[in-house]
Amino acid sequence: xxSPYGITLAHNGNLTNAEEIHEDLFKTDLRHMNTDSDSEVxxxxxxxxxxxxxxxxxxxxxxFHVVSRVHERCKGAYGVVAMITGQGLVGFRxxxxxxxxxxxxxxxxxxxxxxxxxxxxAITALGFKVERDIAPGEAIFINDAGELFSQQCAAKPxxxxxxxxxxxxxxxxxxxDGISVYKARLKMGEKLAxxxxxxxxxxxxxDVVIPIPDTSRTSALELxxxxxxxxxxxxxxxxxxxxxxxxxxxxxxxxSVRQKLNPVxxxxxxxxxxxxxxxxxxGTTCNEIIQMxxxxxxKKVFFASAAPMVKYPNxxxxxxxxxxxxxxxxxxxxxxxxxxxxxxxxxxxLEDLKQAVRTHKVPHLTExxxxxxxxxxxAGGIDEAYLNDLEQKRNDFAKKxxxxxxxxxxxxxxxxxxxxxxx
Numbered sequence: 001x002x003s004p005y006g007i008t009l010a011h012n013g014n015l016t017n018a019e020e021i022h023e024d025l026f027k028t029d030l031r032h033m034n035t036d037s038d039s040e041v042x043x044x045x046x047x048x049x050x051x052x053x054x055x056x057x058x059x060x061x062x063x064f065h066v067v068s069r070v071h072e073r074c075k076g077a078y079g080v081v082a083m084i085t086g087q088g089l090v091g092f093r094x095x096x097x098x099x100x101x102x103x104x105x106x107x108x109x110x111x112x113x114x115x116x117x118x119x120x121x122a123i124t125a126l127g128f129k130v131e132r133d134i135a136p137g138e139a140i141f142i143n144d145a146g147e148l149f150s151q152q153c154a155a156k157p158x159x160x161x162x163x164x165x166x167x168x169x170x171x172x173x174x175x176x177d178g179i180s181v182y183k184a185r186l187k188m189g190e191k192l193a194x195x196x197x198x199x200x201x202x203x204x205x206x207d208v209v210i211p212i213p214d215t216s217r218t219s220a221l222e223l224x225x226x227x228x229x230x231x232x233x234x235x236x237x238x239x240x241x242x243x244x245x246x247x248x249x250x251x252x253x254x255x256s257v258r259q260k261l262n263p264v265x266x267x268x269x270x271x272x273x274x275x276x277x278x279x280x281x282x283g284t285t286c287n288e289i290i291q292m293x294x295x296x297x298x299k300k301v302f303f304a305s306a307a308p309m310v311k312y313p314n315x316x317x318x319x320x321x322x323x324x325x326x327x328x329x330x331x332x333x334x335x336x337x338x339x340x341x342x343x344x345x346x347x348x349x350l351e352d353l354k355q356a357v358r359t360h361k362v363p364h365l366t367e368x369x370x371x372x373x374x375x376x377x378x379a380g381g382i383d384e385a386y387l388n389d390l391e392q393k394r395n396d397f398a399k400k401x402x403x404x405x406x407x408x409x410x411x412x413x414x415x416x417x418x419x420x421x422x423x
Contacts, residue, residue, distance in 0.1 A: 005087055017075045021041050025041065071095055076316055077094050079093050097157070099118070099161075099162065104129050161365070162369045163353065186221075189226065211235075213233075223276060232267045265296045268296035272298070273298045273301050275304070275342075277304070282326065283339055304345075311328050312329070322391035324391065354368060
């Protein structure tokens, strides 16, 4: 945006009241927007509040006042970094700290340089030293002279980071809010192993533990160590295929799984295999992977999820499918097991997951946003109407409609196609 000053903004997360603000920006603030992106909404709120300050050279106090107004107007999750041309760099985080944000520094011949990123690995990879996480509701401002200022800008900040970051999205070598993602995933595997011993007994009949690459590898390794079972890499990954659970269309997801993973047959042949994944979302990929294991010669295929059952859509920045497309939304473990075709199925308990992520080194971090598992949306403002509207935008039919085609699965003996437009 070129006014005021020129602002470039990047945003990780999702505003849950974006449509409401969009209308307010247009009718009250007289600002025009080109897209329905909530990042553009956030940018316009920030720019409008900054312009109202009327300063040729805004101070850190001006910037912090603007961020406090963003917190007042915007609901949901956001980790934001913005460059104000000729003025400085700004980073701020939503009052619940749902999405991560961290900053670092390095000494150069020209003076101190700073970096703001979502994960610590981005900072260290570029030769910077990690300083600390930006706290929920906090903002930092590095002015054009290289001076750093920080201030809490939210009225009631709380630590409620998204627990799914630790389960799936973050790199294992990252540290988020002082917690090692790698260590958290090791604990997830240990907790799950104890549950397997408790529910399946010591005679669990598992010959080998195989992870579904890549994010479940750490949990699967510790699970195997705890149970005293062999750990093997049974699937080789094609790194040119993206994440399958966000792909539109079941047929595309199935095809992508076959292209993404290739089994090492000698690790499956004649064995009772426990496959470990980080989570089960739609279940489509699980079904394909289990069939791949059977085709490779597995005698029995058991399945374990390092996360609890995903029952609710994520509204804070992860483009998960509509609730009706989540395999666990209205089903129990046995029903899911039958659908995915496993001989046995087990999920992590939510309290065990929380304990795996918690650490005594970060005493202030005791609760998390676990909305995909428990349906409790920590930032508030989410009701049935909002979720229904979200479902209409996220379901496969809606996604495919944007591309001008639909995927029809014919189960009936005959289908009346009257009125269906050919495409």
